[in-house]
Amino acid sequence: MTQEADQNIALRTDGLWFAYREQDWVLKDVSLSIPLGKVTIIMGPSGTGKTTLLKVLAGILRPLRGRVEVLNQTVEKQAQRSLSTLIGYIPQQLGLVRNLTAMENVLMGALGRCGHGKVLLGVFPRREIEHAKAALDLMGIGHKSDEKVIHLSGGERQRVAIARTLLQRPRVVLADEFVSDLDMALALEILGRIRRAAQQEQITFVLSMHRVGLVRESAEHVLTLSHGKVIPGFPAQGVQGAPGVELPQ
Amino acid sequence: MKTNLLVTASVALLLGVVLSQLGFFDGARLMRGLRNLGILTSDMVPPDIGVLPVTGKALWETVQMSFAGTLLGFLASLPLSVLGTRHLFSPIVSGAARFVAAAIRTIPVLLWAIIFVILVGLGPLAGTLGIAAYTVGYLAKIYADLFEGTDPEILEAVGSTGASKLHLVRFVFLPEGANAILTQVLFMLEYNIRASSILGFVGAGGLGFVMQVYLQTLEYRRLATVLLLILVVVLTMDGLSAWLRKRFLLTAQS
Ligand SMILES: Nc1ncnc2c1ncn2[C@@H]1O[C@H](COP(=O)(O)OP(=O)(O)O)[C@@H](O)[C@H]1O
């Protein structure tokens, strides 16, 4: 492939195969390219393997065949610490520590750069705290920074999770079923903030989603996962009628 | 339906056999026991308040032993439970840590007290170490299981920020487990206060020694005072732990 193509691709997979149980393939020969600095949405009804695909992309699950490249570096070869500068991962339930405050959860994003001295006592470098404040402000919940996560609403938690990932400063963010549980208006507002963050911080976002209406409103680039394979664009006939998927008009 | 009936019948039969072997159906003996209970009770009232200064001092020693032993055991159980967490360490390391905890737990607290009396001599130091040892064995297992039950999504999310194992312990395992950690250590403290009142029987300090003397000299009215004091302490502990739980435990209002 050409030099030009490489520069515009954030993430690429090549013949990816994955199964939890032998021969029971969830991902079958998945090859995809994610454009740099944009918001890409991976569509598909529940149970098609979106979560599995994102975990393989994030290096949490190992593909049985094929490989994942982020900015031309192979994911499998990276140690967790250096991988964290490339990829951030937000799971479906967000993976926030409920008994810590919004601020403390955002600071988790800096752990890859922190040692074990004062940080283990809960004292983070001043610079990181400034950045965490800025990230919370960017997501519009600076005023909730001292609230424990367990006391925040669903939408507020989503913002904390993005702020944590922004502090991590990865080049690619993978977010599973992001904003899927929110109502349309709130989901669009948060997606708008993501788009702005993507431009401002030069971050590539990959979101999985099963609500077609939401995807239509928000995506710059859409892929559909169907029967273990990824195809560009919106779902084909077979996928549209599946449960959990709204029909596009 | 039929199997349920069968299971119930066989359990009842088994229980009957065991109880009769233990002497539960020996009517004459039970009657004698009932009569003796009456005599014992009448021998215990009114409690002899005159021994309060002596028993109060012994009680204070018991409380000190329980607090110090529980705290020492708790602190030692944290690293051991982290080592026993299979998410963090290889099967060899975590298996070894869990084996150590199980081995410690196998020995009852009274036996630990005897061991430490042999090692460091008579007195409350032996009792405190005995309590600490048993506490380590118990809490290390509970906490290792607790840590392993941590929501995997949180570990995946925080793990992908490049956090180290120590970071995960400090910022995921401990805060996520805080409720259960506190509840279990309070439970252990209550248990240790009750358990430590008997350690004096083997010369490991505290109330047990006084209890033993009163029992052997048949001074049941003085014994009654000791038992009442223990009741007061246990009730106070119940109140204290209820207050601590209310004050510190996470309450989910969402
Ligand atoms: N840990 C697992 N073990 C075994 N099977 C799994 C596991 N996780 C998911 N699966 C299976 O893999 C398929 C894809 O699941 P998933 O990736 O969660 O889909 P989606 O996120 O699109 O709903 C499903 O059939 C699911 O049952």
Ligand SMILES: [Mg+2]
């Ligand atoms: Mg999913």
